[in-house]
Amino acid sequence: MGKKVVVxxxxxxxxxASVQLSALGYSVTVLEKESQLGGHLNDWTVLFxxxxxxxxxxxxxxxxxELQEVNVIYNSKISGIxxxxxxxxxxxxxxxxxxxxxxxxxxxxxxxxxxxxxEFGYGIYENVITSYDLEKIFAEKGEIKTPSGINxxxxxxxxxxGSRDEKVNNHYCxxxxxxxxxxxxxxxxxxxxxAEIFNFYMDMRMFDTHFEExxxxxxxxxxxxxxxxxxxxxxxxxxxxIILKVEDTLTSRPLKMTVDLLVLLVGMEPSKGTKEIAKxxxxxxxxxxxxxxxxxxxxxxVSNMPGVFFAGTCSGPMSIKYTFTDARAAVTKINCYLxxxxxxxxxxxx
Amino acid sequence: MGKLYDxxxxxxxxxxxxxxxxxxxVCTAICPAAEFYKYDPREIVDTIQTxxxxxxxxxxxxxxxxxxxxxxxxxxxxxxxxxxxxxxxALRTLSQKLGYFTDSEKGxxxxxxxxxxxxNILKYGYCVPTYAVDPKMHPEQGPIWEHIFNNIxxxxxxxxxxxxxxxxxxLREIHQKNLDxxxxxxxxxxxxxxxxxxxxxxxxxxxxxGLEFKxxxxxxxxxxxxxxxxxxxxxx
Numbered sequence: 001m002g003k004k005v006v007v008x009x010x011x012x013x014x015x016x017a018s019v020q021l022s023a024l025g026y027s028v029t030v031l032e033k034e035s036q037l038g039g040h041l042n043d044w045t046v047l048f049x050x051x052x053x054x055x056x057x058x059x060x061x062x063x064x065x066e067l068q069e070v071n072v073i074y075n076s077k078i079s080g081i082x083x084x085x086x087x088x089x090x091x092x093x094x095x096x097x098x099x100x101x102x103x104x105x106x107x108x109x110x111x112x113x114x115x116x117x118x119e120f121g122y123g124i125y126e127n128v129i130t131s132y133d134l135e136k137i138f139a140e141k142g143e144i145k146t147p148s149g150i151n152x153x154x155x156x157x158x159x160x161x162g163s164r165d166e167k168v169n170n171h172y173c174x175x176x177x178x179x180x181x182x183x184x185x186x187x188x189x190x191x192x193x194x195a196e197i198f199n200f201y202m203d204m205r206m207f208d209t210h211f212e213e214x215x216x217x218x219x220x221x222x223x224x225x226x227x228x229x230x231x232x233x234x235x236x237x238x239x240x241x242i243i244l245k246v247e248d249t250l251t252s253r254p255l256k257m258t259v260d261l262l263v264l265l266v267g268m269e270p271s272k273g274t275k276e277i278a279k280x281x282x283x284x285x286x287x288x289x290x291x292x293x294x295x296x297x298x299x300x301x302v303s304n305m306p307g308v309f310f311a312g313t314c315s316g317p318m319s320i321k322y323t324f325t326d327a328r329a330a331v332t333k334i335n336c337y338l339x340x341x342x343x344x345x346x347x348x349x350x
Numbered sequence: 351m352g353k354l355y356d357x358x359x360x361x362x363x364x365x366x367x368x369x370x371x372x373x374x375x376v377c378t379a380i381c382p383a384a385e386f387y388k389y390d391p392r393e394i395v396d397t398i399q400t401x402x403x404x405x406x407x408x409x410x411x412x413x414x415x416x417x418x419x420x421x422x423x424x425x426x427x428x429x430x431x432x433x434x435x436x437x438x439x440a441l442r443t444l445s446q447k448l449g450y451f452t453d454s455e456k457g458x459x460x461x462x463x464x465x466x467x468x469x470n471i472l473k474y475g476y477c478v479p480t481y482a483v484d485p486k487m488h489p490e491q492g493p494i495w496e497h498i499f500n501n502i503x504x505x506x507x508x509x510x511x512x513x514x515x516x517x518x519x520x521l522r523e524i525h526q527k528n529l530d531x532x533x534x535x536x537x538x539x540x541x542x543x544x545x546x547x548x549x550x551x552x553x554x555x556x557x558x559x560g561l562e563f564k565x566x567x568x569x570x571x572x573x574x575x576x577x578x579x580x581x582x583x584x585x586x
Contacts, residue, residue, distance in 0.1 A: 164372075164429060166431040167429060228375075229375040230375060230429065231376070246376075247377075249378075254378055
């Protein structure tokens with residue numbers, strides 16, 4: 001025993017995988033670029049599909065770190081990684097060197113920068129915000145006001161911002177935005193019962209447990225309106241409200257609507273850190289920039305470099321539930337590799 | 351796959367314009383024509399995507415394909431990289447080649463456009479030069495235009511134009527060498543052939559409608575009919 005695993009990234013994946021690895025007896029070091037663990041989860045107030053608070057999950061993960069010994073290096077920046085025989089030598093900015101028998105890349109995602117969809121007016125019109133900004137507003141717990149300071153009476157949500165869009169070179173679906181739109185619409189309706197809320201979508205991808213039920217509830221119980229059409233552009237009125245131009249494709253009619261607040265449901269992109277580590281380790285990436293496993297069915301956590309594994313959203317958009325599952329799956333795979341089980345050497349026959 | 355779809359595939363604009371549509375409606379949402387006409391570019395693309403022969407033929411004979419203003423706004427928005435306006439261009443050309451354009455009021459106007467703008471470009475090197483926009487034909491231009499039209503030399507002098515003269519400046523004479531080049535372009539690219547088809551099918555239609563048709567000019571019943579006829583049934 002005593003083999004060393006280095007986990008790069010201390011979000012959900014990194015936190016869960018590190019304690020599971022520690023429980024298996026490995027010596028684990030987590031390299032976290034920020035001064036705290038938890039990653040994006042720290043910014044998410046309430047979670048779908050059951051409206052649980054985000055910090056409950058953070059506490060759960062932290063409890064793991066109390067139970068298991070894990071060495072966390074905060075504010076760390078990796079300047080180089082060398083492969084020496086069967087192990088890796090990771091060099092940090094402060095010249096510190098760490099030896100790893102296996103590496104788990106858990107570098108996660110970045111939110112799509114909504115400025116890039118200029119026609120939606122983010123950063124141009126003050127009452128256009130992102131789903132991330134709305135979570136911050138929810139966290140403040142006060143009365144909901146638009147950035148202009150009024151109580152919004154009509155609110156629009158735009159789905160697929162930065163996802164499924166050739167124009168920003170993101171062809172993939174970000175998985176979580178549809179249900180986030182439903183969740184946030186319901187929360188807003190609870191806080192502002194007389195508000196009208198419209199979600200503009202292309203397809204409602206309610207694929208996971210309780211998603212479809214949540215969608216139904218949002219319509220039946222909360223009266224959220226769903227209009228099938230993609231926003232062409234947003235404009236601003238003289239009183240800073242936002243004019244939307246879409247086609248209601250189910251009735252084949254162009255539609256113009258003015259809202260007090262527009263929320264852009266931003267998708268996921270491979271994080272800057274993911275791209276940097278991929279470069280340092282020569283990891284294969286998909287066209288989207290997410291990490292590419294050796295096989296999509298059977299080796300989903302296995303990279304092209306021996307001893308380097310990955311899990312979580314650095315390999316593609318996924319929800320918290322799947323991030324946990326993926327983190328634990330990677331641990332199994334790493335254990336298999338370090339113990340040199342014969343299982344490790346299975347191959348696919350064509 | 352239908353025969354008409356095969357013909358469309360031969361048009362490079364069609365190949366460029368249609369990848370795969372997911373019916374998000376962003377093209378219709380941004381489309382200025384869709385705001386006023388009974389027009390939905392998304393529906394056109396979706397119809398074509400079905401490759402249904404009958405529906406495609408109906409489109410080629412419809413008013414719908416003539417509403418597009420070719421502003422190309424749809425190109426700037428489509429998340430799938432389609433360009434409905436290019437699909438429309440291909441449909442229009444096919445409608446002209448097959449003579450289906452004479453089945454619709456907006457389509458029949460191709461004849462009027464060919465005899466005016468279409469001939470101006472070859473005659474003058476300009477599509478819409480001031481002197482070719484006769485106030486009698488364009489009452490919508492109002493009395494100021496009529497004044498300009500009747501005093502074109504004075505107005506051009508004052509504005510620093512160079513009307514029909516050699517050298518540089520607005521509305522200068524286009525050199526014969528350039529006109530010859532235009533002539534060549536129309537010859538090589540099939541522009542003349544298309545003009546010929548518009549003429550032939552229009553003459554045939556004039557016969558069917560019992561209207562006088564002349565081989566040249568705009569002084570004939572059929573021209574006046576297509577130029578002025580308005581069923582007023584195009585708007586939303």
